[in-house]
Amino acid sequence: MSENVFFNPGQAVASSFDYHEAYVAAKIYRQKSNHELLLVQEKNNGKSYFVFDATAAKDDSQPTKNFQLVERLK
Numbered sequence: 459m460s461e462n463v464f465f466n467p468g469q470a471v472a473s474s475f476d477y478h479e480a481y482v483a484a485k486i487y488r489q490k491s492n493h494e495l496l497l498v499q500e501k502n503n504g505k506s507y508f509v510f511d512a513t514a515a516k517d518d519s520q521p522t523k524n525f526q527l528v529e530r531l532k
Contacts, residue, residue, distance in 0.1 A: 461527040463498055465510050466520035471495065472509040477528070480507035484531050494532050498525035 467473075472483035484495050487509065494512040501524040508525065 462501065463496060463510075463525050463527050464522035465498070465508070465525060466522050467508065469520070470508040470510055474507050475505055477507055480509055481529070484509040488531050494530060496527060497529040497531065499528050501526050 471487050472480060474480040474483065480497060484497055488495055491511070496510045496512055498508050498510065500506045500508075504526075507528065512530075
């Protein structure tokens with residue numbers, strides 16, 4: 459079962475075309491902050507990976523884009 463999430467791409471903590479690079483960036487950011495992070499992939503083309511702070515999902519004032527959840531880093 460895939461889970462879709464909506465974020466403003468401008469709020470990304472990191473982004474990459476390579477899953478491993480995005481995952482490493484998420485792990486480094488996770489050590490600096492104590493927030494849950496979401497590693498997501500673009501829904502339309504599936505080429506780019508983004509890392510978002512889970513608290514950014516609560517901001518409804520910005521236009522959002524549809525992403526597919528790949529992994530949660532708690």
